[in-house]
Amino acid sequence: MLLGFNIDHIAVLREARMVNDPDVLEATLLSANFCDQITLHIREDRRHTQEFDLENLIKFCKIPINLECSSNEEMIKIALKYKPNRVTIVPEKREELTTEGGLNLENDRLKTSIKMLQNENIEVSLFINPNLKDVEMSKELGVEMIELHTGHFANLYNAFFSNISKTPYKVLDMDRKVLELSLREELARLEFCAKKGANLGLKIAAGHGLNYKNTKELLFIKEICELNIGQSIVARAVFVGLERALLEMRTLLNESGYQHR
Numbered sequence: 023m024l025l026g027f028n029i030d031h032i033a034v035l036r037e038a039r040m041v042n043d044p045d046v047l048e049a050t051l052l053s054a055n056f057c058d059q060i061t062l063h064i065r066e067d068r069r070h071t072q073e074f075d076l077e078n079l080i081k082f083c084k085i086p087i088n089l090e091c092s093s094n095e096e097m098i099k100i101a102l103k104y105k106p107n108r109v110t111i112v113p114e115k116r117e118e119l120t121t122e123g124g125l126n127l128e129n130d131r132l133k134t135s136i137k138m139l140q141n142e143n144i145e146v147s148l149f150i151n152p153n154l155k156d157v158e159m160s161k162e163l164g165v166e167m168i169e170l171h172t173g174h175f176a177n178l179y180n181a182f183f184s185n186i187s188k189t190p191y192k193v194l195d196m197d198r199k200v201l202e203l204s205l206r207e208e209l210a211r212l213e214f215c216a217k218k219g220a221n222l223g224l225k226i227a228a229g230h231g232l233n234y235k236n237t238k239e240l241l242f243i244k245e246i247c248e249l250n251i252g253q254s255i256v257a258r259a260v261f262v263g264l265e266r267a268l269l270e271m272r273t274l275l276n277e278s279g280y281q282h283r
Contacts, residue, residue, distance in 0.1 A: 023241060023275040024058040026088055026227070027268065028252025029079075033062075033070035035256075046071070047078045049264060054085045056268035059107070061229075061250045063090035064100065066114060073100060080104050088250070090149070093135040101139060108145040110169055110227075111135060124151030124171045127159040136163055147227065152208075152215040160224065167225040169250065170212055172240070176231025178205040183235065209239055216245035234258065234274065241277055249275065 032049045036042065050060050060083055062071045079087050086107035091097035092114040101109045111132065113125050125132070125148055139146050147167035150156040160168045180186050181194040182201050196204065216226045228240060229250035240246055251271060258267035 023246065024248040025056075025268075025272060025275050026059040026061040026229070026248055026250035027053050027057040027255060028061040028063070028229075028250055029053070029075075030061075030063050030070050031253050031256035033072070033075065037070050046075045047082060050079055050083050052264060053268055054083055056265065056272050057085070058248070059086040059088050061088040061090060061110075061252070063112065064097065066092060066094055066097065076100070076104050076106070080106060088147075093129065093132050095131075098135045098138060101144065102142055105142055105144060108147055108167070109139050110147040110149055110167075112149040123173070124149055124156060127156055127163065133163060136165060140164070147225075149229075152211045154215065154218060157215050157219045157222070157224070160219070161222045165224070167227060168219050169227040169229055170215055170219075170246075171230050172212065172228050172232055173230040175205070175208045175212060175239075176233070176236055178208055179236040179239065180231075212240070213243045213245075216243050220245040234270065237271075237274055238277075241275070 029046055029050055032044050032046050035044055036046065053060065060079060062075060062079065064071050064073060064076060076089060088108045088110055089101055089106040090110045090112050091101060093111050111125060113123060127150070136146050145167065146165045147169050148160050148165050149169045149171060150160060152170045157168065177193045178201060181196065182205055186192050187195065194201070212228065219226050226246050227248040227250060228246050232249055232251045233254035237249065240249065255267050255271055258270065
């Protein structure tokens, strides 16, 4: 299974003090030895990764760059200017802490954005909720790839297998039996959508909220060829360093039998 390292959380540390440290490019060049692509999300409010980061990464990084952005006209213009290997179109709300769900695919602007990107030979992926309708609509929109939103799965897993429900950060408050059933159902939903998408000829990625614990549950879904992971790797790097944090995740993903290229 391929690993896309989301570099945004390096930029979060930089922007916390509005200085040039840690250097996103330095982190990227180190990371390129241990992952298959670099993912970054330039948000409309520029809260972490900046346009100059994208420019530097495309200029100096030896592995593919996956730009996450909204279908906002300004963001598509940025994508067309720098031409990353892939653009993953994601939903975006100014007030959200992080991406909260999949795209609304019933959007004329989305169709236009996809066509503009594909005309410049940029691969397009759509960040979608794991449901049959969105998988089928993605195929109809003509994209090459989908990324299944694993945020709800991650929240369920965390609630069931950790003490987060006893902390100020709890998201779900459910009976444990209901929680366990919901977790199984969400995992089955992800597997079903991955299989359906693959049968339709789509490449399948997954991401959001994945970490060193819950990722192992997705390794059995053979149709998923790529995971995009960021915050948990950077959090682990605080204790063991970025190189070791990436190697640990790389080793975990290699257990799926899909080796690092």
